[in-house]
Amino acid sequence: MNWLHSAVVIFHLLIAAAIVALVLLQRGKGADAGAGFGAGASGTVFGARGSASFLSRTTATLAALFIVTSLTLAYLGGRAPDAPKSVIDRVNLQDKAPELPATTPATPPANPASNQVVEPAVEKPAEPAPQPAPSEPPKQ
Numbered sequence: 001m002n003w004l005h006s007a008v009v010i011f012h013l014l015i016a017a018a019i020v021a022l023v024l025l026q027r028g029k030g031a032d033a034g035a036g037f038g039a040g041a042s043g044t045v046f047g048a049r050g051s052a053s054f055l056s057r058t059t060a061t062l063a064a065l066f067i068v069t070s071l072t073l074a075y076l077g078g079r080a081p082d083a084p085k086s087v088i089d090r091v092n093l094q095d096k097a098p099e100l101p102a103t104t105p106a107t108p109p110a111n112p113a114s115n116q117v118v119e120p121a122v123e124k125p126a127e128p129a130p131q132p133a134p135s136e137p138p139k140q
Helices: 003-025 029-036 050-078 087-095
Strands: none
16 A cells, blocks of 8 residues: 555544544534524524524535545555565566476586596487389389
8 A cells, every 4th residue: 555545544544533533523403493493502602593504504614535545545446456465475476487488508618537528419310211102113
């Protein structure tokens, strides 16, 4: 996981926690009926209608940011990984070394008993057996 993916996940979780907190702070629809009969809603910090509109706007903004971070995480998660993520993947890649072609040495080492170089025995391909010439049919 790269640093951008980690940062977006942390930001996503913070937004989710903020949305939960704001939803719990808001009043339900049933509380509006009690406020109409003078339930003391005008004595709050935001006024009678100010808290509802502020919390609603903030919740909507956080919901939009939550959707954006969700789409960003989906995009980042769908990309192909650049390198192996675990030690086991790295070991498996090292085990697959490229195979080198088999070669025979050009000249074997010299025989220490004599000053001559021993030539390797090279098998020559078998020559095809001579075929008898086709005989012509007798003329009549």
